Amino acid sequence: MNAGYLLNQLDHYADGSRSSQVMQVYSRALTRIQRRAIAEYYAAKPGLGSQLHTGRQANNAIAALLNKGDWSRNIPACFSCHGKMGTGSKLIPAIADQPVHYFIVQMNHWRTGTRPVGEGDPMATIAKNLTPTEIAGIARYLANESPRK
Numbered sequence: 827m828n829a830g831y832l833l834n835q836l837d838h839y840a841d842g843s844r845s846s847q848v849m850q851v852y853s854r855a856l857t858r859i860q861r862r863a864i865a866e867y868y869a870a871k872p873g874l875g876s877q878l879h880t881g882r883q884a885n886n887a888i889a890a891l892l893n894k895g896d897w898s899r900n901i902p903a904c905f906s907c908h909g910k911m912g913t914g915s916k917l918i919p920a921i922a923d924q925p926v927h928y929f930i931v932q933m934n935h936w937r938t939g940t941r942p943v944g945e946g947d948p949m950a951t952i953a954k955n956l957t958p959t960e961i962a963g964i965a966r967y968l969a970n971e972s973p974r975k
Protein backbone atom coordinates (compact mmCIF):
# COMPACT_ATOMS: atom_id res chain seq x y z
CA MET A 827 0.00 0.00 0.00
CA ASN A 828 1.16 3.48 -0.89
CA ALA A 829 2.42 5.66 2.00
CA GLY A 830 0.83 8.79 0.54
CA TYR A 831 -2.60 7.14 0.50
CA LEU A 832 -2.25 5.96 4.10
CA LEU A 833 -0.99 9.33 5.32
CA ASN A 834 -3.89 11.03 3.56
CA GLN A 835 -6.39 8.78 5.38
CA LEU A 836 -4.77 9.46 8.77
CA ASP A 837 -4.83 13.21 8.03
CA HIS A 838 -8.51 12.98 7.09
CA TYR A 839 -9.30 11.25 10.37
CA ALA A 840 -7.28 13.85 12.27
CA ASP A 841 -9.06 16.81 10.65
CA GLY A 842 -12.44 15.10 11.01
CA SER A 843 -13.28 14.93 7.28
CA ARG A 844 -13.21 11.09 7.34
CA SER A 845 -15.37 9.71 10.11
CA SER A 846 -14.51 7.04 12.64
CA GLN A 847 -14.82 7.73 16.34
CA VAL A 848 -11.88 5.48 17.12
CA MET A 849 -9.53 6.54 14.33
CA GLN A 850 -10.20 10.25 14.79
CA VAL A 851 -9.08 10.03 18.42
CA TYR A 852 -5.92 8.08 17.61
CA SER A 853 -4.99 10.13 14.55
CA ARG A 854 -5.41 13.41 16.46
CA ALA A 855 -3.15 12.12 19.23
CA LEU A 856 -0.32 11.73 16.70
CA THR A 857 1.88 14.48 15.31
CA ARG A 858 2.10 14.77 11.52
CA ILE A 859 5.63 13.32 11.70
CA GLN A 860 4.34 10.29 13.63
CA ARG A 861 1.49 9.82 11.15
CA ARG A 862 3.98 9.88 8.31
CA ALA A 863 6.23 7.34 10.06
CA ILE A 864 3.27 4.97 10.57
CA ALA A 865 2.18 5.35 6.94
CA GLU A 866 5.70 4.52 5.76
CA TYR A 867 5.90 1.52 8.10
CA TYR A 868 2.72 -0.04 6.70
CA ALA A 869 3.59 0.91 3.12
CA ALA A 870 6.78 -1.14 3.42
CA LYS A 871 4.89 -4.32 4.44
CA PRO A 872 4.04 -6.92 1.79
CA GLY A 873 0.51 -6.88 0.36
CA LEU A 874 -2.24 -9.44 0.75
CA GLY A 875 -1.62 -11.25 -2.52
CA SER A 876 0.26 -14.21 -1.09
CA GLN A 877 -2.19 -14.92 1.73
CA LEU A 878 -5.48 -14.61 -0.12
CA HIS A 879 -8.03 -17.38 0.46
CA THR A 880 -9.25 -19.20 -2.58
CA GLY A 881 -12.56 -20.57 -1.29
CA ARG A 882 -14.79 -17.76 -2.52
CA GLN A 883 -18.45 -18.63 -2.65
CA ALA A 884 -19.96 -18.98 -6.06
CA ASN A 885 -22.15 -15.94 -6.54
CA ASN A 886 -22.44 -15.08 -10.20
CA ALA A 887 -24.17 -11.72 -9.85
CA ILE A 888 -21.52 -10.47 -7.44
CA ALA A 889 -18.66 -11.98 -9.44
CA ALA A 890 -19.99 -10.18 -12.54
CA LEU A 891 -19.99 -6.83 -10.75
CA LEU A 892 -16.42 -7.34 -9.60
CA ASN A 893 -15.11 -8.57 -12.94
CA LYS A 894 -17.24 -6.69 -15.45
CA GLY A 895 -19.19 -4.02 -13.60
CA ASP A 896 -22.61 -2.96 -14.83
CA TRP A 897 -22.31 -0.22 -17.40
CA SER A 898 -26.07 0.22 -17.66
CA ARG A 899 -25.81 1.70 -14.15
CA ASN A 900 -22.44 3.35 -14.62
CA ILE A 901 -20.61 0.88 -12.36
CA PRO A 902 -17.10 -0.02 -13.60
CA ALA A 903 -15.51 -3.39 -12.80
CA CYS A 904 -14.08 -3.24 -9.28
CA PHE A 905 -11.17 -5.50 -10.18
CA SER A 906 -10.15 -3.23 -13.08
CA CYS A 907 -8.79 -0.83 -10.46
CA HIS A 908 -8.46 -2.97 -7.33
CA GLY A 909 -6.53 -5.79 -9.02
CA LYS A 910 -7.65 -9.14 -10.40
CA MET A 911 -8.39 -10.68 -7.00
CA GLY A 912 -9.10 -7.38 -5.24
CA THR A 913 -5.63 -7.37 -3.69
CA GLY A 914 -4.95 -3.76 -4.63
CA SER A 915 -1.82 -2.12 -5.97
CA LYS A 916 0.67 0.45 -4.79
CA LEU A 917 -1.81 3.25 -5.44
CA ILE A 918 -5.18 1.61 -4.85
CA PRO A 919 -6.17 -0.12 -1.61
CA ALA A 920 -7.00 -3.82 -1.41
CA ILE A 921 -10.69 -4.70 -1.10
CA ALA A 922 -10.12 -8.44 -0.61
CA ASP A 923 -10.23 -9.88 2.89
CA GLN A 924 -11.46 -6.75 4.60
CA PRO A 925 -13.82 -7.19 7.55
CA VAL A 926 -17.41 -7.20 6.23
CA HIS A 927 -18.53 -4.50 8.63
CA TYR A 928 -15.62 -2.18 7.73
CA PHE A 929 -16.31 -2.59 4.01
CA ILE A 930 -20.01 -1.77 4.36
CA VAL A 931 -19.31 1.22 6.61
CA GLN A 932 -16.84 2.69 4.06
CA MET A 933 -19.36 2.38 1.25
CA ASN A 934 -22.06 3.96 3.40
CA HIS A 935 -19.75 6.84 4.30
CA TRP A 936 -19.35 7.55 0.61
CA ARG A 937 -23.09 7.29 0.08
CA THR A 938 -23.69 9.88 2.80
CA GLY A 939 -20.65 12.07 2.10
CA THR A 940 -18.75 11.38 5.34
CA ARG A 941 -15.62 10.02 3.66
CA PRO A 942 -13.84 12.55 1.46
CA VAL A 943 -13.03 11.78 -2.16
CA GLY A 944 -9.86 12.92 -3.85
CA GLU A 945 -9.83 14.48 -7.31
CA GLY A 946 -10.95 11.95 -9.92
CA ASP A 947 -11.73 9.41 -7.18
CA PRO A 948 -14.70 7.35 -8.41
CA MET A 949 -15.76 5.71 -5.16
CA ALA A 950 -18.53 8.07 -4.03
CA THR A 951 -20.33 7.66 -7.37
CA ILE A 952 -19.76 3.90 -7.41
CA ALA A 953 -21.03 3.52 -3.83
CA LYS A 954 -24.19 5.47 -4.68
CA ASN A 955 -24.85 3.41 -7.80
CA LEU A 956 -24.72 0.08 -5.94
CA THR A 957 -27.72 -1.14 -3.95
CA PRO A 958 -27.29 -1.89 -0.21
CA THR A 959 -27.88 -5.58 -1.00
CA GLU A 960 -25.09 -5.54 -3.56
CA ILE A 961 -22.73 -3.79 -1.15
CA ALA A 962 -23.38 -6.42 1.52
CA GLY A 963 -23.02 -9.19 -1.08
CA ILE A 964 -19.69 -7.84 -2.33
CA ALA A 965 -18.45 -7.40 1.25
CA ARG A 966 -19.21 -11.03 2.12
CA TYR A 967 -17.90 -12.37 -1.16
CA LEU A 968 -14.57 -10.58 -0.79
CA ALA A 969 -14.28 -11.69 2.84
CA ASN A 970 -15.02 -15.29 1.80
CA GLU A 971 -18.13 -15.51 3.94
CA SER A 972 -21.08 -17.58 2.84
CA PRO A 973 -23.96 -15.57 1.45
CA ARG A 974 -26.69 -15.27 4.10
CA LYS A 975 -30.24 -16.24 3.36
Ligand code: HEC
Nearest residue numbers: 902903904907918919921929932943944947948949952964
Ligand atom coordinates in the same frame (compact mmCIF):
# COMPACT_ATOMS: atom_id res chain seq x y z
C1 HEC B 1 -11.63 3.62 -11.45
C2 HEC B 1 -10.97 2.91 -10.36
C3 HEC B 1 -11.83 2.22 -9.32
C4 HEC B 1 -12.87 1.35 -9.52
C5 HEC B 1 -13.45 0.88 -10.83
C6 HEC B 1 -13.31 0.93 -8.20
N1 HEC B 1 -12.56 1.53 -7.23
FE1 HEC B 1 -12.75 1.29 -5.20
N2 HEC B 1 -11.26 2.64 -4.88
C7 HEC B 1 -10.57 3.32 -5.87
C8 HEC B 1 -9.66 4.28 -5.24
C9 HEC B 1 -8.74 5.25 -5.97
C10 HEC B 1 -9.81 4.13 -3.84
C11 HEC B 1 -9.14 4.95 -2.71
C12 HEC B 1 -10.08 6.09 -2.48
C13 HEC B 1 -9.85 6.97 -1.28
O1 HEC B 1 -9.81 6.46 -0.18
O2 HEC B 1 -9.81 8.18 -1.44
C14 HEC B 1 -10.83 3.08 -3.65
C15 HEC B 1 -11.25 2.64 -2.40
C16 HEC B 1 -12.19 1.64 -2.21
C17 HEC B 1 -12.59 1.13 -0.91
C18 HEC B 1 -12.05 1.58 0.44
C19 HEC B 1 -10.93 0.65 0.90
C20 HEC B 1 -10.42 0.97 2.27
O3 HEC B 1 -9.44 0.32 2.69
O4 HEC B 1 -10.98 1.83 2.96
C21 HEC B 1 -13.56 0.20 -1.12
C22 HEC B 1 -14.30 -0.60 -0.06
C23 HEC B 1 -13.75 0.10 -2.56
N3 HEC B 1 -12.91 0.99 -3.19
C24 HEC B 1 -14.65 -0.76 -3.18
C25 HEC B 1 -14.88 -0.83 -4.57
C26 HEC B 1 -15.88 -1.66 -5.19
C27 HEC B 1 -16.81 -2.60 -4.45
C28 HEC B 1 -15.82 -1.41 -6.53
C29 HEC B 1 -16.70 -1.98 -7.64
C30 HEC B 1 -18.14 -1.88 -7.50
C31 HEC B 1 -14.75 -0.44 -6.74
N4 HEC B 1 -14.21 -0.11 -5.53
C32 HEC B 1 -14.36 0.04 -7.99
C33 HEC B 1 -10.68 3.13 -7.24
C34 HEC B 1 -11.64 2.33 -7.86
